[in-house]
Amino acid sequence: MKLFIPGPVSVSNEIMQSMQREMIGHRGKEFANIFEECSKGLKKVFCTNNRVLISTSSGTGLMEGAIRNCVEKNVLMIECGAFGKKWVQVAKACGKEVDVLQVQKGNAVSKEELEKKLSEKKYEAVCVTHNETSTGVENPLKEIAPLIKEHNALFLVDSVSSMGGAKIEVDEWGIDVCLTSSQKCFSLPPGLSFASVSEGALEKSRTIKDKGYYFDFVELAKEYDSHQTPYTPAVGLIFGLITQLERMLKEGMENVWARHEELAKQTQEWAIKNEMKLFAQSGHRSKTVTCISNEKRINLEEVKKKVKEKGYVMDAGYRKLNEELLASGRADTMRIPHMGNLNSKELQEYLDCLEEAMK
Ligand SMILES: Cc1ncc(COP(=O)(O)O)c(C=O)c1O
Known part of the structure; x- marks a missing residue:
């Protein structure tokens, strides 16, 4: 997994x-x-x-x-x-x-x-x-x-x-x-x-x-x-x-930091391409984890099950934050981490799998 x-x-x-x-x-x-x-x-x-x-x-x-x-x-x-x-x-x-x-x-x-x-x-x-x-x-x-x-x-x-x-x-x-x-x-x-x-x-x-x-x-x-x-x-x-x-x-640390910035950019662009809204304020978005507002109200638990069949453990948002958002009538969130030894190809494979599971 x-x-x-x-x-x-x-x-x-x-x-x-x-x-x-x-x-x-x-x-x-x-x-x-x-x-x-x-x-x-x-x-x-x-x-x-x-x-x-x-x-x-x-x-x-x-x-x-x-x-x-x-x-x-x-x-x-x-x-x-x-x-x-x-x-x-x-x-x-x-x-x-x-x-x-x-x-x-x-x-x-x-x-x-x-x-x-x-x-x-x-x-x-x-x-x-x-x-x-x-x-x-x-x-x-x-x-x-x-x-x-x-x-x-x-x-x-x-x-x-x-x-x-x-x-x-x-x-x-x-x-x-x-x-x-x-x-x-x-x-x-x-x-x-x-x-x-x-x-x-x-x-x-x-x-x-x-x-x-x-x-x-x-x-x-x-x-x-x-x-x-x-x-x-x-x-x-x-x-x-x-x-x-x-x-x-x-x-090289400069390369490690630059790779994380690239991975964040790749994830944000993927989310925007899929007509999803980024939860964090522009200009203050994390370089290591992207939080996405589930405006389309996709059943994230279902998505989680589907990606698991493909060998991934997905994050369907921070539970307490989601409970709070849903209680106030807002969309819940999901997070895509892009930290550590991950490379762009591995991230893209995951994003493709996620995209397929969200259809
Ligand atoms: C920002 C932040 N602070 C603190 C913690 C708690 O760290 P740990 O679980 O290593 O005690 C976490 C864990 O996810 C975290 O993301």
Whole structure:
């Protein structure tokens, strides 16, 4: 089965085989060498000189880590959809005071509305979802970064469904924590997550008490410097990570990012050719997942069954978003992911299959 859901994505045989190695200890030289190479590669993907921590958890673990390490009392959340809401839920569950800047679904945050919110109150941190996987919207990090810096807040970014697919200039834009998961643009199995952590974020973390144990960034950074993790990492997945990073760097990151832009364009053009409406606001469309409004009210569950017979697992939209849209009399959505090691030919085969199933 080929997975055309926005994560996990299909993992190539090459990567699966690279993980079938004899196990090694995580305190030995061999592991330290692999870890060091992974760190170097991740820095290139993240466009940063900050440490890029490797965590044996999914991305949500590092979202919790970012909140616990960088927020003592209050935080502003930019909520554009289901994953913006996840930031809110995580921070509330950690006992923080949370203010929400609610953005209409399908839109990206604007500088003006953020400026207004930031001028009303002082926040320790601002959290944003770079690529809102539920709606296919990409938020303008570069544009909002200077505002967040002007207001002396830490800038925490969830790039779970975009890092490795879209160019995110972590250092240039001053992102303090940028986190992602292994099962999306890295085309790895789920189970690992990565976060770049700035000196500012570490400084803040040193001042915070009761920030928990497993995701203590200061401890993770200390061990990172000797190419280790404080606790036993998912060594098998890290074998996969080094192979995937080699593959991405061999293609060249500029080429990887350009390929994702092309795949997004190919998908958007296909949707328009098929008289379908793109859900995300023009100018803010995701490079890794396209969300389409099902204006023709096609039975997507039927389409899903048909494409399954051809060997594909399709996404019939983010469930809660669809429930909300249908309840307000609007069309539901479907999503087409185009992230990771996918090429244009593979995408076209899927689009053709989808087109046939929708007739
Ligand atoms: C934008 C975004 N943030 C966070 C998450 C949660 O990540 P994980 O499932 O790796 O914990 C997802 C998962 O789909 C996502 O798309």
